[in-house]
Amino acid sequence: MSTIYEVAKLAGVSLATVSRVTNKNPRVSNKTRQKVVDAMNTLGYRPNAIAQSLASSCSNSVGILVSELHGAFFGEMMAGIESELREAGKHVIITTGHSEEEKEKQGIEFLLQRNCDALIIHVEAVNDDYLKQLCQGDIPVYIVSRYVDGLNENCISLDNELGGYLATEQVIQQGHKDIAYIAGQQFKPDAKDRVAGHKRALNRYNIPFNKRLFYVGDFYEIGGYNGMKHFIEQQEKFTAIVCANDEIASGVMDYAREQGINLPDELSIVGFDNSIFAQYLYPKLTTINNPVGEMGRMAAKLVLRNVYQQRIPTITFAFQPSVVSRNSITKVNV
Amino acid sequence: MSTIYEVAKLAGVSLATVSRVTNKNPRVSNKTRQKVVDAMNTLGYRPNAIAQSLASSCSNSVGILVSELHGAFFGEMMAGIESELREAGKHVIITTGHSEEEKEKQGIEFLLQRNCDALIIHVEAVNDDYLKQLCQGDIPVYIVSRYVDGLNENCISLDNELGGYLATEQVIQQGHKDIAYIAGQQFKPDAKDRVAGHKRALNRYNIPFNKRLFYVGDFYEIGGYNGMKHFIEQQEKFTAIVCANDEIASGVMDYAREQGINLPDELSIVGFDNSIFAQYLYPKLTTINNPVGEMGRMAAKLVLRNVYQQRIPTITFAFQPSVVSRNSITKVNV
């Protein structure tokens, strides 16, 4: 790989001049610029981003931490962040936390070491105090899909409590009273908030919370499958089931179908997130829209504004969930 | 951020010694090591990976290029690569190509500039010659899910032609003769190969290829939806439809259902890829397994072996597709 020295030599100019050309510094005469460009081309020169980054202490890259690389939720989020950033000529370095405290910390540590200009993270296992401390550090950190008290300017989040409320309200409004709930792991802030919203809706409509109809699984299909299985095996009676996300709902549908339960006639289902596949389930899933891609974009914009001095008209820190009505809920049989 | 200088000063040793400690060089006395470690802790020292990388010309990171950050296919692939690499203490830098030649090249260029120790790429728009030239370069490049003649040692690929053959054979064996096909964009090698396999199966069973029953869409749900719509609007008659991937199949199901077509009784459907959601469709989708996560892992192992000198017992370059039978095919009505 050729270096700036060789380019300078071939073009008959100094290092500084070559550097100016790569950095589109206008203070280079056209003639000189052309000489340099020619030399670069004949040598196939490609600036070493590592060296640039070391010298300028700006890497033009932002570190991303997500729990997983697969799954609709993270896919949307990463895609939102990346497309926004790329458009601005910035790049992403992505790593994973697997919803485990140690791994999340390691991932952040890695990104910090890489001289990222900023971090955009989605963390679930790490606690608020850690995040507060992290935000004190030299490099700006933005948190997606989680609200930390006192870090208002760093968090792009969804009102999950409201979402949980809306989800449950959907079935209540169709006359359902026996409503099961399958939650995500309760150490995850969003899973917890959704449950809180569920309880508030129940309370608001004077339906007592029945803990026999409450199951904590995980955010994956298997969680829904197992939860549904649990309820059926315990012979619980319910006409509707609210799921903490769409994957869970999908797992529920799967088990229900195995048991010959007619959907949606015998069981109404609500999901959460409005994942891409929610509309391809059968029946099409009524769910709560979670604009995670938009939140990713917004986090990227925040970085663009605060770190790269771009003009961004408005930043939305708090996103609101909304109901996406499809076909998985029916009126309760009276 | 504190540097190695400050650590050295506080510990009362030289730069070199500190460096030895960070790099776990055994030639440091325990006493000295302890002094250094203590100094690091009190300063909260964190080595600057960029500087390390510049000085050592090894970044311990491998560059990944995928078409998209979302979608089951890429999610599985990235997850496979990352988990294998991370276990070995290596990290990934991920960027996207969006199936466009220019963007794919830009992405590769970016990764090359970042001093990645190796590249693992999934490219669709760039041609074979470009890849051959790329593989001549200084930094090792491995290609996932695509076979390039002459780059046997660099490609981890699936026999898509065979997959296409198997998919079509599934419906033929159930007595179907009027078989529609919805393909992916034909500039993509795998999309093309799958079509080739489809035609071979038709031919093998003496069913003439009917181009009225052939539609080229894209690899997304909308492609399947539109394809199915096209066939219906053209009033084509067919009892089975083979889809170039599961997303397409999902789109087909969606449109079919809108038209009140009874699945799978009135229409048999086969997908391709065995995406996670294939089993959550209704009817559960019969499809062709595409071990894309495994292929990602294998690519990572290849890097571990060739670039990081790890002992890896066996490397599989060519993966075989297999049929995953579920419920979306029925015997043809006689």
Added chain:
DNA sequence: TTGTAAGCGTTATCAA
């Protein structure tokens, strides 16, 4: 407009 030279924070080669 161009060049000189001092960093950026490490590693690595020699000596000691």
Added chain:
DNA sequence: TTGATAACGCTTACAA
């Protein structure tokens, strides 16, 4: 076992 010191490839005052 340790320490000087020269790279690594670039940016950026400062000078010219």
